[in-house]
Amino acid sequence: MFEESVIPVDVWVSQFVDMLVDNHRDIFQAMKWPIEYLLNGLDMGLNSLHPFIVIAVFALAAWKFSGIRLAVFSVASMVLVGLLGLWEDSMTTLAMVLASVIICTLMGVPLGILAGRSDRFEAGMRPVLDAMQTTPAFVYLVPIVMLFSVGNVAGVLATIIFALPPIVRLTSLGIRQVHPELVEAAQAFGATNWQVLRKVQIPQALPTILAGLNQTIMMALSMVVIAALIGAGGLGSPVVRGLNTLDIGGAVVGGLGIVLMAILLDRLTQSMARK
Secondary structure, three states: OOOOOOOOHHHHHHHHHHHHHHHHHHHHHHHHHHHHHHHHHHHHHHHHOOHHHHHHHHHHHHHHHOOHHHHHHHHHHHHHHHHOOOHHHHHHHHHHHHHHHHHHHHHHHHHHHHHHHOHHHHHHHHHHHHHHHHOOHHHHHHHHHHHHOOOHHHHHHHHHHHHHHHHHHHHHHHHHOOOHHHHHHHHHOOOOHHHHHHHHHHHHHHHHHHHHHHHHHHHHHHOHHHHHOOOOOOOHHHHHHHHHHOOHHHHHHHHHHHHHHHHHHHHHHHHHHHO
């Protein structure tokens, strides 16, 4: 009964993407510019810094927000990454993650606030976020390469699509979990909607928002290897090279660098949320 395709969705999607490429490629290339500018600036800045400066910044941040244990772990992790010969790749990966997280935050927090304050907007966003989270990451790669070509910018765009939902969902959840009596008390004292949001809802929801930021960072790091398949650099490159050449040693070294960076960023952002 269902041996042959009846609804040619694949043909429709291919025709739609081809139409975008043929008629609107200039628009998509223009959309690349701010992301490319941000990414290149972060990449050049991080790679131009002396490794000891980067290590010191991570150690001080870890010590301030968590304590001496995380500071020692951050120093040991960054030194190990350098000794493995992955310093430049790790800084490129950090630049890609930072660029993705900055854009996800600028887009996700306002969308989450709107979803938290409007049931209708939240109902409209839910299926979009579900599709973004459940669609396999590899599916994003073909249209992104066709529209934006290959490279680090295409990898960042794929990462943004993949990592945006958590911060939107948890920002909305944090706003909705603010106790109604706090909002009513602020309104009773004559606070405007903007004042209620800025002085009551956002401060109360901040731990949940930071938890969403933590999840966005983790999902951005999980896209590193996949982004390397479309020409993005960073720590995903040794893993992909190891996969292509069956070099298990190179793949393990690249994977170890990703694991160390993921643990460090995870512990650091969790500590910031607790503070």
